Amino acid sequence: MAALRPLNTAFASLERILGVRLVLALAIAGALAAPAGAATHANGVDVSHYQGLINWAQVAGSSYRFTFAKASEGVTLVDATYPVNRAGAEGMGLRFGAYHFGRPSGTGPATITASAIAQADHFIGIAQPQAGELPPVLDLEATGGLSPTNLAMWTSAWMDEVKARTGVSSFIYASPNFWKDKLSNTAAFALGGYRLWVAHWTSGTSPLVPASNWGGLGWTFWQWTDCAKVPGFLNCVDGDRYAGPDPGPLAIGTYATGPPATSVPPTIVGSAKVGTVLSAVPGTWGGGKPVSFTCQWEQCDAAGANCVPISSATGETYKAAAADSGHALVAVVSASSTGGTAVAASPPTLAVGSGGSGSVTRPVATTAPSIVGTVVAGQQLTASVGTWTGSPTSFAYQWQRCDASGTSCAAIPGAVSSGYTLTPGDIGATLSLVVTATGGGGSQAATALATGLVAAAAVPAPVPGSLAAVAGQAGAVSTADSRATVTWQPGAVPDGATVTLVPGERAPALKGTGVVLGVSGATILPWPVDIAFAAAPPAGSVIGYSTDGVVWRPA
Known part of the structure; x- marks a missing residue:
């Protein structure tokens, strides 16, 4: 990006020289344009204070569809043109996104992590990403003297902080050579779902993409030149391309x-x-x-x-x-x-x-935690902590209830031991587990893959009159005349409590149903039970348990 050229490597400088020569050659030929194949991709630009005053109406009128603008650098620098560029670009209907120029620093895991978090917080405070805008971008062109391992640690901490605060996965901007030389061509970020904005200045139809074609995902944005001639700019500007006709689907929800x-x-x-x-x-x-x-x-x-x-x-x-x-x-x-x-x-x-x-080093999971057990209500799941480096001395557990896809999860209050018994509230959901390992170098969390969907326990044939609830088992009781049957899943009725279902309208009864339900020693249950009738009950009947946990409503 324009603000960072003094830091480019010799190879990147050579790319720039070749790019300028190409532009001059095309200008002489009277055919200055984007590389071949541009019609299949949306065109865009990236800008900073180096571009000065920009006429965004002319940019939009020249079929440019998106722009990224520099918002911040390091922990203190702010690009003064950011709010102006944001208002101008969005006012003309361009998709807009913000980028942060990273200044990695630190001498060990704690200070490296702190540097990344501080810069991510600085960026969010300035950029303030909004719904409808493109995801944030981390611009990586400087190492701060960090080794590839430590630079990857810094990058991960920056990306994690932005995601923790916004829920949005950022993009990474880097050149192929920088990624190969300074980050050992790691594919970890690609495998983690982070997308790439690759900086490769070429007249070819496609760029070089590091990390094995970015883990098979390929490039999402491509900065194909540092000197595109675009109406609305006094001088040439970085030219970009999106791998599709419209970057709108990438917008923050x-x-x-x-x-x-x-x-x-x-x-x-x-x-x-x-x-x-x-x-x-x-x-x-x-x-x-x-x-x-x-x-x-x-x-x-x-x-x-x-x-x-x-x-x-x-x-x-x-x-x-x-x-x-x-x-x-x-x-x-x-x-x-x-x-x-x-x-x-x-x-x-x-x-x-x-x-x-x-x-000493912070623990790192080399084999992820896993969950052992049968995913049926009433059954117990057990945590396997996986394998860790860093010699952890203790582990903490937090079970999570997730949606059917296993991607949206929330902690289950109180579920913090190595085992967890599935409840009626888990039926239809999946379960995951966060294991936090603590050692001499600090603590770190790792998450187990989600289970399959939790199924209801099989309900046995009903017993007339009464039945004691058995741990881990569903149960069923019918009236002696079979007019009604009550069933429950494991955990809905306290273990050992006796459930009775008899004909009658006396209190406490289920209003208008002609049956009396009793649970010994309990007036409030954590989950509902189900009552089925052989014939439709009268209108206005109160059937089963209310969602507020009250076992029954007096007649």
Whole structure:
């Protein structure tokens, strides 16, 4: 991108020289145009303050359909032309998106992560991505001296923070050579579903695409030249192309509403040693978007219990002090959206030890966690933690209830042990599991693949009169005259409670039905039971249990 040319590699500079020569040759021939095949792709431009004043009406009138504008750089720089370009482009009907020029930095996992999160937060504060706009873009052209492994860590932390706050997966802008040389041609981001805006200046019909054709996904946007002649610009501008006739389907959808809800808990990066910087990662949240995060660090006993807030420790990072020695630390994250605020805490660190030169690494899952068991109501599922590097010493669990596709998940309150018994509320859903491993280098979460759809337990033949509920089993009771039958799924009736169903209209009865239902020792049930009648009950009858959990309504 224009603002970053001084940082381009020698190869990229050579590409630029060749691109300019090509433009000159085409101009001499009187045929300055996009490369062959442009008719099948939407044309666009990317801009920053380097372009100066832009006549967006002329740009739109020349069949350009989208633009990306620079919003921010590093942790402090703001492109002053961003709001002007945004208003001008959108006012003329162009699809608009924002990009951040990354300035990676850091000396270890905690400071690398903190740098990425701070820059992502800075970008969101300036860009403020809106529904209907194109997804955010991370422009990678600088390494900050980071190794490929650490640069990938920085990139992942930036992308994760933007997604946590907006629910939107960002794009990555990079040249093929940069990706190959500076990120070891990793395909991890492609496999994670992040799409590529490739910068390859060529007159060919297609660009070079790194990471094995970006994991088979190919390019989504292509910056094919740094010197397109476009009406509305005083000088040439970066020319781009979308891999299709209209980038509209990529636009950010309507943001979710409601209060935030955690799905992957916060974690801590760094070694719990006196004088060492720790960084809090806010985790993943459902519910209302966009969301903002604040953090309160807490000091706990060595086992991670009895935690109290640490005065003035409210930043993304925290340097363990001498007073923390022998204590575990916890990061409590508050997530706020227009729909409300929710709070979640990280697993505790190990007890803070004395400083030292020993190197420890944050746990990383090399084999993902998995779920073992039969997905039928009443059956127990068991967590397999997978395999991890970083020598984790403890694991925390959070079971999730997901939609049928297994992609939209929410934490199940209280489901935090290694086993989980499926309830009637899980029927028709899928289940997932987040395992958080904690070791000397901090904590990290990994998510198991979702199960198949949870099925209802088979209901046995009804027993006349009464039946005691058995753990893990469905049940059925009929009246002696077979006028009605009540059935329930495992967990809807307390284990061992006796269910009775007899003819009558006495209280407490199901109004107008001619039957009396009883559950010993219970007046409120967590899930409804079902009552079927041999003949249609009278109009106005109260049948079954209401959704507010009340077992019956008195006659």
